Amino acid sequence: MTGTTLDTPNDPHRLLGQFLRARREAVAADALLGEGRGRRRTPGLRREEVAQRAGISTTWYTWLEQGRDVALSADALARLAEGLGLSAAERTYLFELARRRDPSPHMMEDTGTADELLRAVAAQPMPAYLLDRHWRRRTWNAPAAKLFAAWRESGEDNLLRFVFLDPAARELIIDWEDRAQRVVAEFRADTALYPDDAMLAEQVDVLRRASPPFERYWNAQGVLAREGGRRTFNHPQLGQVAYTQVTLVPAGHIDFKLVLLLPEASTPNS
Incomplete structure (x- = not known):
């Protein structure tokens, strides 16, 4: 049911929430300085900042980090990936946890011949x-x-x-x-x-x-x-x-x- 919290340790909703929080807190301080926010005490982005980047409500994003059963579209997940600056591997992991298909699965891949x-x-x-x-x-x-x-x-x-x-x-x-x-x-x-x-x-x-x-x-x-x-x-x-x-x-x-x-x-x- 939407909005409920699941307590199973390996539940994908819980794993998704843990992953999102870790990536949000890992956003480089230099990137934040570039946005004119100056130095601050808490690491990474605030939840409302991530939500704004992804075009979703702060409440919904908070529920995601809490591991609640929130239905999020593939397009919204793609915006989350971009807002958090996820690598190709991290983006793939995000969509796998959310059980969604990435609308642009190869957009971050190198198309040249290495x-x-x-x-x-x-x-x-x-x-x-x-x-x-x-x-x-x-x-x-x-x-x-x-x-x-x-x-x-x-x-x-x-x-x-x-x-x-x-x-x-x-x-x-x-x-x-x-x-x-x-x-x-x-x-x-x-x-x-x-x-x-x-x-x-x-x-x-x-x-x-x-x-x-x-x-x-x-x-x-x-x-x-x-x-x-x-x-x-x-x-x-x-x-x-x-x-x-x-x-x-x-x-x-x-x-x-x-x-x-x-x-x-x-x-x-x-």
Whole structure:
């Protein structure tokens, strides 16, 4: 019931209240001085100041810190995160405690390709490549470039465009139709993470117009996590080769996917 206080130590409302109070009190004194308030005896922001920043009533914010069962919208939580200057990890934690979906989950993430990711891909002994949120190849290592020579020669950095618009993909990928259908379902799952990304929406529209198979699979409304598993290819030099795909999301770079292809025993080292 709204306004009630729950006493369970691990109750998410209590944990949320403790977290908000800690972050409010941890706001740097320098930030407060910049607002012209001068030095003061109590640490951090006052409750009414946080409430004002978030556009909610002081009473509601006080109830939140007290661990009461207060229903707060995702937009109000986002304003709280901004008002408290939360980091990306802290913002994610806030929304998890509140059992709400962040309306802008990636707004605080670095969209560039960090040097450590480039070096991590280059250091892998097996074929490895890095995809961004649009499924563009940001980098790959020498084994991947050799395995995917057809992709390299196409001049196309986007994996989806290569799979659906380049005939060479059908020759390279064994069981192309099954793989293509699963790729679309995996990509659809990704698009839900970026509802306001105009480039993603345009990418879908272009592929639907240019590729009847993509249009058909997209309309099927299939949704899959990027599960990995066995991948087989017809390589012009290596013949038929098989790998186990493992996809990782690097910590601190959630807009990227690191794809590793682990050779099976019968597959020569690429």
